[in-house]
Amino acid sequence: MTKDAREGRLPVVTLVPNLVTMLGLCFGLTSIRFTFTEQFQLAAGLLILAALVDGLDGLLARRLNAASPFGAELDSLSDFVCFGVAPALLVYNFGLEGLAGMGWLAALFFAICCCLRLARFNVAAKDETSASGKSFTGVPAPAGAMLGIFPVTLWLSGLVDPREAQILIAIWMLAVGGMMIARFNTVSLKAMKVSRDNAVYVLLAAAVIIGMMLTRIWTFHVCATVIYLSLLAWGVFSKRT
Template identity: 40%
Template sequence: MRKRRFGGRGLSLRSVVPNAITAAAMCSGLTGIRFAIVGNWEMCLFAIILAGVLDGIDGRIARLLKAQSRFGAELDSLADSLSFGMAPALIIYLWSLQDWPRFGWFACLAFALAATLRLARFNAQIDEDEQPHKSAGFLTGVPAPVGAGLAFLPFYLWIATDIEQFRDPILNAAWIAFMAFLMISNIATLSWSAIKPQRSIRLEMIFGIGILFAALLSEPWWTLVAICVGYLSLMPLGIIKYSRVKRQLEAEDILPPVAPLDVKQLPK
């Protein structure tokens, strides 16, 4: 008679930890909406920033523990869609755009939809070999967490200065629509893996990171403004660097040259 086995193979803790961090990031982003509903603006921004920090470490912890999985990748994209697409759109609507409800709501929808489409594009390309930007060490468009952080730039300025003009709904609608465009665009942007400082400036890098952390503690809003401005100013550099790398790869026949666009072939 065959013996019946009770119990089973236990679930490894290392496979749970990264997904638990991802779930915590999603809960943090959605909690930011709750703070926005009651008008606690600083806490709702803190919740979104915390979600960004957790999102930045869950993948690294998964690789460190060798616990990568397709389930984790799908959960991460779903959490990013909620925390960096829907949550920022609703927060900015409650903060500013509800004073211009018709067009302000469309701007929020555009931002949330752009974040979702970007993440869907990322998932669809996970198993593809032909990814010119990734193979060259770049990203395609602005990542969703970065796009959410940039979308709050007028928010940071409003808290830091108390100038009501930064709360203008027309300004904020145009700004988040521009962020939506950057997220779904094909613009080459710099990735963390592409930033490789020389060993000779290692101490200077450590010093700069320490000063940045101290600035976030003492003057968080102005520091976030400086980070956003710094990232935006580096975007043209990323485009220029990728164009150089692309020309070099095409010269080496690694990337096929892009055929010129024939306007007559476009659908009418």
């Protein structure tokens, strides 16, 4: 037993993943603040930042050998705020208030589905026989949040203002919530591997994506959402045939 272990101390580096998780949580909470002031561009942008940060804490925990039950629970709670509560409030304030009770029910349904999705993932992660690490059951919470704010980014991109048909926004939120708790497998990007021969092409693609995000982030988000939905549909129907 080391001296630090005997004294109940931990190396500072083991706190880094939890600090990253709390950074993502700050993004989510600040997004809620800007939602209340109807600064939808900042609110949506912070949620995208939270989604980008989300995968970083787990990666750091594995690389630094700092994974812990506390970190896993903190990450799950942060995900519920960032990808359940914040998107629901953003979309409600943006384009569901006009529907009164029905709009609020759609936002509630989305947030509750995210909570159920995270709870199911936590249970599966603790069950070594069910967690293969290669796929998710249902749309992951961060992806669900990015799908959920699609009406907002459609408006921010200048393509269309979905608030002219608020009932469609409510149906969209119900559909995305259903996808998060549905029983179908989606590929985990964290588990995907790239061969050395294709590494250069992947880096070039990443550079193009980063460039688009920095210059036309809202148009990029709209395109990425359409592509993701297409991949989901292809994956589901290809397994049925």
